Amino acid sequence: MSSTRTVQTSTPSRGSAPTGDRASVLSPGGPVWLVAEREIRSRLRSKAFLISTGLLLLAVLASIVIGSIASASASPTKVAVVGGAAAVVHTAGGFDEVAAADVAAAEKLVRDGKVDAAVVPADAQAGTTDATPAVRVIALESAPTDVVSRLSIAPEVTLLKKPTQNPLLSYFVAIGFGLVFFMSAMTFGTTIAQSVVEEKQTRVVEILLSTISARILLAGKVIGNSLLAFAQILATAILASVALMLTGQRSLLSSLGPSVIWFVVFFVFGFVLIAALYAAAAALVSRQEDVGAVTSPVMLLVMAPYFLVIFFNDNPTVLAIMSYVPFSAPVGMPMRIFLGTAQWWEPLVSLVILLATTAVVIVFGARVYSNSLLRTGARVPLKEALRG
Known part of the structure; x- marks a missing residue:
């Protein structure tokens, strides 16, 4: 039977920077960015990450080209x-x-x-x-x-009737928003979780925490993986826009443009929320075999918007609720903007709710992460992680 033990290291006090003030910690070349650069380099060296990104971009390009050919050959x-x-x-x-x-x-x-x-x-x-x-x-x-x-x-x-979007087009747009959010959040969220557990399992974290604080390590991980996720989403949006222009589908681009821009904005903060939860959940265990069990609740939060927007993309009530729930707002609100059912002020209110929730989750995740990172052996109960 495994037992839980806490490894004692010369870790800096919680919330404090090891050297310099907070500005120097967050400045380029500071410890947060050093950790972020380490995360980015390790992901870019991963063939699986590069292949999955390439397949995502090819899928987006293929769908646009096939749609253009189908419309050109229509009766x-x-x-x-x-x-x-x-x-x-x-x-x-x-x-x-x-x-x-x-x-x-x-x-x-x-x-x-x-x-x-x-x-x-x-x-x-x-x-x-x-x-x-x-x-x-x-x-x-x-x-x-x-x-x-x-x-x-x-x-x-x-x-003769009030203008609405084509139902088939709305269905494919819903799949697009849901799938891109689902794949990116799952890919990078799982990567963060595996990285946290790997560092605990190999005791690398004990060396890292002798130099920097746990919160700086968490911030670097979240920022590094978030930047990669943002770059992937931005590349997908740019590729889709250029492909629509080159294939003569400018009218579709003009109707999709505002919703795509809002999708990118909401994804920026929504992914930070998801990333903090993945890192905090992974810090509770010390073996890769246990990662799935502790991250499954977060995984459900990521999967829910994908299935909801596919099955209820024509249900205004469900979409309205999704657009204000922080975990589904990055999918629900852009979809309502595309359908023209959202008032001009609604994206701003939803974004404020998402920002407030993200801030709370970051504080919660940082506490769990800091209190669990050096505890090896059995799974750390969430109550104990919160108490410290």
């Missing part, structure tokens, strides 16, 4: 035409034309989903014989950009 847009508007549509070419008796009949075809849009004379008179009359485009929820761009004149657009 011609089906439009209903009324009276003299048929001449304009026929001149533009590239449409599957469906004749309608009058404007009311054309609107019914649009509402029933039998056509993508309707092109009618602007004066709503079906019997006009003008060869090039002014026309009006009728659509269901959003202006059909392909129809408007092909017509030789700039038509008026009438929408």
Whole structure:
């Protein structure tokens, strides 16, 4: 039976820096950044990390290219035409034309989903014989950009319903946000946990704590892995933006842009929260075999937003709740911004809640980490870790 024991070292007092003031500790070249650089170098030397990052970027690029090819090879847009508007549509070419008796009949075809849009004379008179009359485009929820761009004149657009996002597009955007957050948080969170336990198991931590404090070590680990996670997310966002531009999907980029920017902002603070929890949980054990047991609650917090946004991406109530819960806000709020259901002030309120929660979790995690790091043997109970 293993027993818990505390290794006595010349560790600096809790919360104090070993040398210099707090500014020097956090400055470039200080102990926090030395630990962060060590974490970054060890991850960049890992083939598994480089391969997983490459696969993530390739998956994003492939999905955009496949979507572009599918849209380019799609069947011609089906439009209903009324009276003299048929001449304009026929001149533009590239449409599957469906004749309608009058404007009311054309609107019914649009509402029933039998056509993508309707092109009618602007004066709503079906019997006009003008060869090039002014026309009006009728659509269901959003202006059909392909129809408007092909017509030789700039038509008026009438929408029959309040604009909403395409359900299929919303589903894939939900998968994208959820999957990127899930993969990045799991990859780097697990890395932090394994690093903490490895240092305890090999007694390297005893050497480290003779020079720097436990909180500085924790800060360096969190900052180093957070910077790598941010770089991965930023690279994914930039690659997706460039790919959408090069494949001619600028309209999709313009609708996705604000939500992607907010996703990056929320991820920055959301990952720090997750990283602190992973490090604190891992400090409770001394063997790699026990890491899964202590980090499983944190893993559930990471997995929950992924599954919730996939199954409830069309449920405004669930998304609203997700957008204010700190652990799911990095996925829920950007999704609501994309769907257009969030008021302008809601992302700011959600971000403040996330920042406050992150600060509390960092204090909690630092206490557990500091009080458990030198205790080897059996798993340290959370109550004892909090008491110190």
